[in-house]
Amino acid sequence: MDKDWKIQQPDGTLTVRTCGWSPPGDHPVGCGMKLHIKDGRLVKVEGDPEHPISQGRLCVRCLTLPEYVHHPQRIIYPMKRVGKKGEDKWQRISWDEAMDIICDKIRYFTDNYGAESIVVFGGTGREACLYYYPLAFSSIGTPNCCYPLSGWSCYGPRCSITDYILGAGYPEIDFAGYYPDRYDNPNYKLPEYVVIWGKNPLMSNPDGFYGHSIIDMMKRGTKIICVDPRIHWLGTRAEHVLQLRPGSDTALALGLLNVIINEDLYDHDFVENWTYGFEELKERVQEYPPEKVAEITWVPKEQIIEVARIIGTAKPCPIQWGLAVDENPNGVQLGHAILALIAITGNLDVPGGITIGPPAALMGKWRMETRSQLPDELWAKRIGAEEWPALSTAMATTHPDETLDTLETGKPYKLRMGWFNSSNFISATCSAQPDRWYRALQSLEFNVVQDTFMTPTAMAFADIFLPLPTFAEHDGVVLTHFGRNAIFMGAMNKAFEVGECKSDIEVCIELGKRLHPEHWPWDTAEEFFDDQLKPEFGFDFNDLREKGVFQPSYEYKKYEKGLLRFDGEPGFNTVTGMVELCSTLFEAWGEDPLPYYKEPHYSPYSTPELFKEYPFILTTGARTFTSFHSEHRQVPSLREITPDPIVEINPEAAEKLGIKDGDWVYLENMFGKCKQKAKLTKTIDSKVVHASHGWWYPEKPAEEPSLFGVWESNINTLIPHKHIGKLGFGAPFKSLICKVYKAED
């Protein structure tokens, strides 16, 4: 790419090249774009044709960035609450005053109740994911850093499972992102098939995977198989859609393994040399013949067999696993079974198959290592760590469900101060039963919120609001998969300023320098990035700006070359040194070492009586092009495209209930109720409904009890607390039951 990343145009416009991340959110996808600044305003955002991954393409969320950046409701100065909690009364203050107030409070709580009485909450996907851990451990000094989603049901389970089974970072399908010449690179091989399991990458751009790479591959000849309860647009272009019953995924994966193993379609060489526990797995999958799996999953037996044969014989045939693995109490077993499918069919660490990174790298590694700055006895107080070792070994956080219990009971100790970084989790995003969290969080005495807009969560709880800059307004480094599989790295460049905003790392440094200066030798964000990059790559942040994008390239079959284990021996970095088809660690933690199927907590089969009252299976959380979870609802051009929360219902089922397309309906179950707008579509089974998440209404009254209408369409109020798997992972966001009826009000 061109060395000049900042160009002054003859008409006075400043053009700055950057790679996007957040806020506003998405994952670290790092799309290339040009920001045009005139008279202190962002006037236009354009795609950058030189960027090797996005190649000029840009989605509507970035194309409308000027509307977000200069939105009249955006908060661009530090604010202090001057009314009661829940009242919309604020006073602008300086950063110095904000920091003084915050530091006094942190010292007060630490001195009187111990640093563990402070909890830092972080949201999903945004850049904050790299910084809210060090904010807790290193700047504040508390062991309690919490991602509040029940069962840690987003990304964390997949990363942990991979760590235990493969001893590696995130397994991503090979889309040639490591190479400047992409699909033409001689080391690359185009996948014959890609299996997309519980995911819609075109809309979600998951964790650094550029979603439309799927389309690039399809144009070159890759065929698609989808595993999904909904037929989404990509499904209509797929060779197969295994349209399964929500929550029955693990049975399907075991059924596919059954066919592949019994028909001898697996890679003998890989199985013999690089796996542990194949015989045990073989015995286990005998319990899942295709006819039984067809009954459980509602996927026809013939289709299960046909797809299993494709997965067993197509080369390469990577499987891209989605959020459906995490949002399932039986998800650890699902993830394990999918990794087994990938491994025994010879698709691991091969060209066009599944690539694997190190368990952590760069800032992704640093964020975890900062926990060693806490004394052991303080680290031992981390909420839920002892009770849930499988979670607390891989994740440096508290256990989310235990954290809610602690807030409610004051046990093992009372939490007194909250810090919410980039998380609006009383909206239907990262919490189950957000109404219960809302009540429990009232017990906190003092709260800080870092965000860009006054969200329902900020309005309810913030005492101090610290404004975050968008990615157009601060420097940063975009790292796909947060460093767990750094396909490429991009420079995020500050192009201009709006108000007085400070980025996550800037706040970490400023607060850290006041409270724990020994951990914070850097004066600026740039110095920090220099220190992160230089030892590993020999270049600094400014060099990265000039490169624009850095693609480190990829070494295949690392397990043969001794490149995966810390001791430099061939094999995988697991207890047995092999891919663990039978897991030594799961067994040590009291779980079955082999994958098994468990029926959802609530379903037509596990709770038939309840199902009569609540006769639909409820699945939630599909993504749209126009929002990142609860973000973007206030951007006019995006709201015009997606004005309302949509629940998808099959027309036959809707007709019986007298529901027409466009009617507002209530969704209700044993736990809660909410209102969404019906969309009738045959792409969903007549016994299943799909509801949208992340809805609140920035145009509705801000103050309590409305809180921007956060409770009106809040689908997570229907999801129960602590219905999680045996190892502490996975909650049933995608497999509940409910009834649906027309809203007369």
Place this chain on the structure above:
Amino acid sequence: MSQYGLLIDYEYCTGCHSCEVSCKNEKKLAHGVYGIKLSEIGPFEITPGNWEWNYIPSPTKLCDLCADRIEKGEKPACVLHCLGLAMDYGPVEELAKKMAAKGKKMVMFVP
């Protein structure tokens, strides 16, 4: 001089709306006014498992084929930003050849 047009491959138009929004940005169009607008056909099932579901963006008379951008040697805004890389710009004869070569789900507009 040849007539120029826009070619849409609606096998791969994913309905992302980037054409619509980038055109609005380029042409500074008011709310509710479009230089190109997406329409949706389907989804409906023709035979079991065989679905039809297409998105097709149609330019309006506000589309001048991005004359200013072309002059600067750039692609039209919609073509550049299209996530499906499903749009092309060029002389109609050339685009017609591309349509024929692909042989399905192609449409050309001469706005």
